[in-house]
Amino acid sequence: MDITQEQSKADVLIEALPYFQEFYGSTVLVKFGGSAMEDIERAHDVLRDVAFMSVAGLKPIVVHGGGKAINAELAKAGVQPRFINGLRYTDEDTIRVVDKVLHNVVNADLVNFLRNKLHVKTAAVSGKNILRCEKIGTKDAETGADLDLGYVGKVVNVDTPQLEWILSRHQVPVVTPLACDMNGAVYNINADMAACELAAELKVRKLVFLSDVPGVLRDPKDPNSLISSIHCDEVDDLIAQGVISGGMIPKVRSAQEAVRAGVGQVHMIDGRLRHSLLLEIFTKKGVGTQILP
Numbered sequence: 001m002d003i004t005q006e007q008s009k010a011d012v013l014i015e016a017l018p019y020f021q022e023f024y025g026s027t028v029l030v031k032f033g034g035s036a037m038e039d040i041e042r043a044h045d046v047l048r049d050v051a052f053m054s055v056a057g058l059k060p061i062v063v064h065g066g067g068k069a070i071n072a073e074l075a076k077a078g079v080q081p082r083f084i085n086g087l088r089y090t091d092e093d094t095i096r097v098v099d100k101v102l103h104n105v106v107n108a109d110l111v112n113f114l115r116n117k118l119h120v121k122t123a124a125v126s127g128k129n130i131l132r133c134e135k136i137g138t139k140d141a142e143t144g145a146d147l148d149l150g151y152v153g154k155v156v157n158v159d160t161p162q163l164e165w166i167l168s169r170h171q172v173p174v175v176t177p178l179a180c181d182m183n184g185a186v187y188n189i190n191a192d193m194a195a196c197e198l199a200a201e202l203k204v205r206k207l208v209f210l211s212d213v214p215g216v217l218r219d220p221k222d223p224n225s226l227i228s229s230i231h232c233d234e235v236d237d238l239i240a241q242g243v244i245s246g247g248m249i250p251k252v253r254s255a256q257e258a259v260r261a262g263v264g265q266v267h268m269i270d271g272r273l274r275h276s277l278l279l280e281i282f283t284k285k286g287v288g289t290q291i292l293p
Contacts, residue, residue, distance in 0.1 A: 029206070205265070
């Protein structure tokens with residue numbers, strides 16, 4: 001045995017000790033999607049990080065997407081995916097496929113790996129059971145006309161006691177981004193928005209978005225231009241300057257609203273980077289962008 005190598009491992013654990021102490025018992029919600037989920041090895045790396053957090057005394061919650069798997073199943077059924085202003089148009093045929101894939105394929109795979117490979121207590125949680133929603137639409141960018149999105153909704157109520165009960169049993173909830181309206185109809189919910197609503201209602205210590213970019217960059221072409229910290233009152237100026245643009249705007253806006261609703265911090269990190277979740281939470285510098293009060 002190389003005692004020096006073993007001592008180096010111990011040094012890493014000792015270095016992380018203050019972070020274990022600070023965050024012990026804290027709830028951390030991880031929104032998991034994009035290429036970090038679609039590459040099986042990266043997905044397993046993220047789940048190992050989640051398992052580590054659970055064993056270290058944190059209370060992780062996972063909210064996942066599943067766009068690639070949904071598109072594959074729709075293709076089998078001969079249904080062409082359609083997006084309006086970045087949101088999936090969801091008719092009756094599509095919502096049935098989304099419901100089936102998110103529950104029977106994506107959620108089942110994540111729960112199975114956590115439970116059977118990593119031996120972590122896990123609970124498969126359907127958003128249909130804990131989220132209530134109302135139908136939303138969108139507007140035409142040029143004319144301002146109302147556009148229908150089908151079965152697409154926004155969360156208006158969260159059954160927090162059920163999630164808190166699961167966490168009290170030392171289980172990791174793995175949540176599908178679906179919801180029901182007051183009549184029981186199933187709606188597709190943007191996973192980022194679902195994560196923000198859950199985080200805000202639970203007042204989690206940290207909300208972490210795993211995406212395909214390192215965080216907010218001053219220059220999108222330069223990964224070394226990462227902005228490590230952004231305060232909520234800086235967001236408008238950064239949008240006006242064009243630093244935050246495109247698809248990053250709704251994500252940062254949602255993060256801003258979540259922080260103002262009581263979430264401790266929101267982190268945007270690159271899910272393609274191995275162990276980025278642990279590096280962001282258990283190191284001083286971190287690896288992504290954090291949104292602060």
